[in-house]
Amino acid sequence: YEKRNIALEIPVWDADLCTQCGKCVLVCPHSAIRARAFAEDAAKDAPPSFKHVPAKSKDLPAGTHISYQTAPEDCTGCGDCVEACPIHDKSNVSRRAVNMAAVGPLRDQERENFAFFLTLPEFDRSLIKHGTIPGSMVLDPLFEFSGACAGCGETPYIRLATQLFGDRMLIANATGCSSIYGGNLPSTPYTVNGAGRGPAWSNSLFEDNAEFGLGMRLAADQLMAYAKQLVQEQATDLGGDLAEALVNADQREEAGIVEQRGRVALLREKLATSTHPRAKTLAPVAEWLIRRSVWIIGGDGWAYDIGYGGLDHVLALPYDVNILVLDxxxxxxxxxxxxxxxxxxxxxxxxxxxxxxxxxxxxxxxxxxxxxxxxxxxxxxxxxxxxxxxxxxxxxxxxxxxxxxxxxxxxxxxxxxxxxxxxxxxxxxxxxxxxxxxxxxxxxxxxxxxxxxxxxxxxxxxxxxxxxxxxxxxxxxxxxxxxxxxxxxxxxxxxxxxxxxxxxxxxxxxxxxxxxxxGVWTPGTQQQFNPGARCGTSPPRPA
Ligand code: SF4
Ligand code: SF4
Ligand code: SF4
Structure with missing residues (x-):
């Protein structure tokens, strides 16, 4: 338990003015203002001061409500959310759809509201448009309340990545600010969703972080390849259709990953009663049939300077890694x-x-x-x-x-x-x-x-x-x-x-x-691999 309570003022949402654009959530360095969509019924036992309104998005089912809620004890009072809000009150242009107010009279009330907010059921991610700011900002962050400075410009990028891919991320983090606020042990800002899934994170040195992340990729790919081999060996016992689907699943998009999770759950059930001699070998690696999203994260001191040789080495290879340089x-x-x-x-x-x-x-x-x-x-x-x-x-x-x-x-x-x-x-x-x-x-x-x-x-x-x-x-x-x-x-x-x-x-x-x-396009040459034609794993290891 770590609540810093450092804000003198916190943002207060004006539900009537708000257009639900999501910008306040996007810019918050501490995931301390967040949005959640839910069926109206879910708020029937809400505290009296808990604010929620019908969602404006036509993509969401009728009867969906939305709330923008502050975590009063985790907010740093930086004011970035208010500065980002594009909506001004026409009768008082200094007022926006979210405004800072003294925390003193609000702390207890908003603590209760935020606690209730966290009990709201997670909204079906497949109903949310991940490609828009209003939509993606309704996705739960799996990086929150870090020890970064108030107003830090690095953390919103990490939070965004966890909103989009956090339940399948493996993160290799170079030493630097992002490793300090990312792992100020014994607490960690990385967290899990309602299903218990969240980013797996580890820190390495300035000089080898890209290689460290590449190792995560290779390990995940190797485990997936091994699990696929075992599935194929046991295809008759498991059912040919299931085995075929597990091995050839298209997992580039989240929908494909969700489907594969369902197949892996079914696989586990079958393995529990299977008499195949290799069933117990497959069970512990079955999880690796689900594609992992590998992120190699660090600052410019790592990427441009001390870790540049390793970064360049990883870039020169064809493996599926995402490198985020917080410059x-x-x-x-x-x-x-x-x-x-x-x-x-x-x-x-x-x-x-x-x-x-x-x-x-x-x-x-x-x-x-x-x-x-x-x-x-x-x-x-x-x-x-x-x-x-x-x-x-x-x-x-x-x-x-x-x-x-x-x-x-x-x-x-x-x-x-x-x-x-x-x-x-x-x-x-x-x-x-x-x-x-x-x-x-x-x-x-x-x-x-x-x-x-x-x-x-x-x-x-x-x-x-x-x-x-x-x-x-x-x-x-x-x-x-x-x-x-x-x-x-x-x-x-x-x-x-x-x-x-x-x-x-x-x-x-x-x-x-x-x-x-x-930047010159060379006629007549073919790329060594076709990323669009593959799914699930990185290109094969070069000979
Ligand atoms: S004041 Fe800063 S920390 Fe608090 S909710 Fe707004 S952006 Fe987040
Ligand atoms: S930035 Fe302003 S208008 Fe947009 S969601 Fe936040 S409070 Fe509403
Ligand atoms: S990058 Fe580091 S020093 Fe700079 S604002 Fe963020 S946490 Fe503070």
């Missing part, structure tokens, strides 16, 4: 040292006079392989693109790399403005949003997509709004001006280069094109 552009947990993700002109430890070289373009380097799904995201700038990227990355049966812009206290502004700074980073050209999807290359389409518009703000506006850049103007004004001018040129050139890549013509389908080096 704060500095070593956050160890006190703000420069990393290769630190931008030009930013002040950090070992760069007291401003970082003299540009940030490494990790996404572009990874996309040069051609077989890696790559994307950059910033949920505060374009949340729908972030959600889409998480789905696309997970569905891709090869390596995926998501480079996630993550505001941090080390950037030097009030974290209340976390989302505003993400938007400014994108609008100034500091953080373009891109996607590279190898599946598109297989159809002859251009795999590179530019998801953000041409910069509409000068980079100066962005840099002057963050202390990590602005402090240089006071200590080294000439250098600051020089870096500013160079950063502006870099942003323009980078956007132009991305735009050129995105505007390349699609090739006619069937020409057998594949993505080659440096």
């Amino acid at each position: 704060t552009e500095v070593y956050s947990n160890t006190g703000g040292q420069t990393s290769k993700a630190t931008p030009l002109g930013a002040v950090a430890k070992f760069s007291a006079g401003g970082k003299a070289t540009a940030k490494k373009d990790l996404a572009k380097l990874a996309s040069d392989y051609g077989h890696v799904y790559v994307a950059t995201v910033a949920y505060g700038a374009k949340d729908v693109q972030t959600l889409r990227v998480f789905h696309e990355a997970e569905a891709y049966a090869g390596p995926s790399l998501i480079v996630a812009y993550s505001p941090c206290i080390a950037h030097g502004y009030d974290m209340l403005y976390n989302q505003r700074q993400q938007e400014l980073a994108v609008k100034s050209g500091h953080w373009p949003l891109v996607r590279f999807d190898p599946r598109l290359a297989e159809t002859g389409a251009n795999p590179f997509k530019l998801d953000s518009a041409a910069p509409s703000q000068p980079i100066k506006t962005f840099m002057e709004s963050e202390t990590r850049f602005a402090m240089l103007a006071r200590s080294h004004p000439e250098a600051a001006q020089r870096f500013l001018e160079q950063a502006q040129r870099d942003a323009e050139q980078r956007f132009k280069a991305y735009q050129d890549m995105a505007l390349r013509q699609d090739r006619p389908e069937g020409e057998g094109l594949a993505a080659g080096g440096h």
Whole structure:
């Protein structure tokens, strides 16, 4: 039991104003405001102050209600949810559909309401649209109440991944902030759903986390292959149809995984009474017939610097792993040292006079392989693109790399403005949003997509709004001006280069094109494997 009770103010939901867009839930770094859909009947014994209204979504069955509820003792009072709320009261524009209020008079009441909220039955996930923000934010988070700083820009990405895939995630976490708030033992922010399923998590070193996660993938694949072999050996006893379905199940989407869980439950029943001599060998590995979603998570200090060799090694292989880089552009947990993700002109430890070289373009380097799904995201700038990227990355049966812009206290502004700074980073050209999807290359389409518009703000506006850049103007004004001018040129050139890549013509389908080096599509070459044609496991181990 660990309740920090650190918020002086907590958000209070205005059910009448709310459009149920889900943005407050999406941005919350601590999963302390959350949504749940339920049949109206389920709330008949609710405390008198518990708020719920009919769900506006036409996708949900008639009679479905929804509640947006705060966990008053877990909220940090950062205010990000209120800042993200797009709905203002027309009669008082300073009021939104969620507003901060002093916690004192609310704590007991909201504690009771949150406790009731948790007793509501979990809504059928198959009835919820996972591809929309309002829908996906009704999915329960399996990462909650971490010890991250108030307003942290990393944790919403992890929470999002657990909402979408948490019941089947294996997580390899590099040392750094995400391993500290991810495993501040004896408590853990990773949790389980009503069926007792949740992410399996472990931490490894800076220098070997990608390999650690690859090991999880190989182990899961090996166990699945072994279980399939045993199923085939016992097909006559188990029933040919069941054996066939277990071995060839399409598990790329959640619906397929749910079906496979049903088959595995049936398999267990049959094994319990089976007289086959290998039945007892199959029973303990039957669980591995269900596809696991492997996530390799860490910060930029890991991915760009100390663990880069391993990261590159894993990207160069064809295995099905999802790599999430929480890019704060500095070593956050160890006190703000420069990393290769630190931008030009930013002040950090070992760069007291401003970082003299540009940030490494990790996404572009990874996309040069051609077989890696790559994307950059910033949920505060374009949340729908972030959600889409998480789905696309997970569905891709090869390596995926998501480079996630993550505001941090080390950037030097009030974290209340976390989302505003993400938007400014994108609008100034500091953080373009891109996607590279190898599946598109297989159809002859251009795999590179530019998801953000041409910069509409000068980079100066962005840099002057963050202390990590602005402090240089006071200590080294000439250098600051020089870096500013160079950063502006870099942003323009980078956007132009991305735009050129995105505007390349699609090739006619069937020409057998594949993505080659440096974003060039090489005629006449075939990819080594076809991710779309496989399900369940990674491509076979190369000979
Ligand atoms: S104030 Fe911050 S921690 Fe509290 S619910 Fe809102 S976003 Fe979450
Ligand atoms: S962000 Fe505002 S409008 Fe959207 S769900 Fe939250 S309270 Fe409602
Ligand atoms: S130091 Fe930065 S990345 Fe680490 S928990 Fe705090 S805000 Fe998040």
